[in-house]
Amino acid sequence: MHHSEPNDQEIIDASWLVGADGGRSTVRAESGIAFEGFTWPKEEFVATNVYYPFDKYGFTNRNFMIDSINWAIVAKISNDDLWRVAYGVKPGMTKDQILEELPQRFKNFLPGPGEGYTVKQANSYRPHQRCAARFRKGHVILVGDAAHLNNPIGGLGLTTGILDAGPLARALTAVISGNAPDSLLDRWDELRRKCWHEQTNKQSIEFKRIAQQGGHGQDPDGIWKSDDVAEKNGMTAYLVNANPDVKEKDEALYKALQVPENQRSMRHRVWGLALPADWMAEYEDPDVVKRRGDLRPVEI
Ligand SMILES: Cc1cc2nc3c(=O)[nH]c(=O)nc-3n(C[C@H](O)[C@H](O)[C@H](O)COP(=O)(O)OP(=O)(O)OC[C@H]3O[C@@H](n4cnc5c(N)ncnc54)[C@H](O)[C@@H]3O)c2cc1C
Incomplete structure (x- = not known):
């Protein structure tokens, strides 16, 4: 009703x-239910959607790029060369700072010439x-x-x-x-x-x-x-x-x-x-x- x-x-x-x-x-907050655990304190994640032909360079649909700083998860999200590139940044960066740093960081992630990419979206979030x-x-x-x-x-x-x-x-x-x-x-x-x-x-x-x-x-x-x-x-x-x-x-x-x-x-x-x-x-x-x-x- x-x-x-x-x-x-x-x-x-x-x-x-x-x-x-x-x-x-x-609903959780109003019900007084505790949300136990932790928030990773030393990094934030950035998820970008970017047009770039990763598969031309041997990338598969899901890729882990393993590194202590320049790690990235690269995943195909559509059939027209749109890919999700997720990586880590220092906590507390503003969106402008993240976008300013992005070309430098992308040099580590993009195979081939690493140029001519288009970033459609970039969001940062705290991992928990x-x-x-x-x-x-x-x-x-x-x-x-x-x-x-x-x-x-x-x-x-x-x-x-x-x-x-x-x-x-x-x-x-x-x-x-x-x-x-x-x-x-x-x-x-x-x-x-x-x-x-x-x-x-x-x-x-x-x-x-x-x-x-x-x-x-x-x-x-x-x-x-x-x-x-x-x-x-x-x-x-x-x-x-x-x-x-x-x-x-x-x-x-x-x-x-x-x-x-x-x-x-x-x-x-x-x-x-x-x-x-x-x-x-x-x-x-x-x-x-x-x-x-x-x-x-x-x-x-
Ligand atoms: C960058 C990123 C990448 C991810 N990648 C993956 C992945 O590859 N695979 C995977 O399994 N998961 C992934 N996740 C996690 C996944 O997105 C979430 O787990 C999932 O969306 C949660 O779904 P949900 O319906 O529980 O909550 P949400 O998707 O957050 O939906 C909650 C909905 O409730 C609505 N709402 C909130 N408050 C109210 C209110 N008071 N009244 C009415 N409506 C309200 C919101 O508007 C929203 O529509 C990722 C998350 C992020 C941030």
Whole structure:
């Protein structure tokens, strides 16, 4: 039920509220739900959309350029040579400063002559690793960026949000139609948070480390060095990986991934971002549960 108020506000009476209102979620704030974790203190990310023929120079659809300072993620975003080039800058730079520095930085990223590119868009943003203390509080539920934020290297943000929403829609439908108890939503909350903490968070931090060669490259700003900020924000647990010893491990992984079977088994691991196919099996048609499970790659 809803009715109009003056000044274009609409009041809606509803039994449930799903906050899908992004990283600065009003629903999360108004519900008093803590947003736990940390914001990377020593860098901001810049995402640019740029026209340049990267594929002429052997770039594939998704490329990691690995370096402690001039790292970049280069990804094709359309079929007419529009590419996303994302890289890191010092925190606190204004948009003008970022644009002024851009030609110098692009010299490191653009193959070939490195000239004749057109920047369509450039935005900077703070990278976070944060998760709401709970995704469900009574009849209020959080999904997507409202529930969690991760640095975008590896592209797990939208993915994780979609994997919240699919099972939530099925669970909420079952609860509202009286086919499942309310406690199913607590189960959803617990399992989705577990997926985020154990998969999305860890994988995205690891992707960031790999792109930046954390600790085993030249790292004058100490992006990965443990310091007071790291200690205060509980980041130290993740920084242990950023040491020279992992270089060998990374190189071994890179070699292993040349074998297609190993790529398949990596894909299986990525499914850890999703709830198990049978997480609410007792309230679903067994055929549907089976078909959902059959869609997933098997472990090899
Ligand atoms: C540069 C960059 C690159 C990224 N790349 C990837 C990638 O490659 N792969 C990936 O998986 N993810 C990526 N992400 C993350 C991805 O963009 C987000 O995880 C995703 O958009 C979150 O979706 P959402 O619907 O939860 O929130 P949002 O997309 O933020 O949508 C929230 C919506 O709620 C609306 N809203 C907010 N407050 C109110 C209000 N009070 N009333 C009404 N409406 C409101 C907003 O206007 C907005 O439309 C990237 C993010 C960035 C910044």
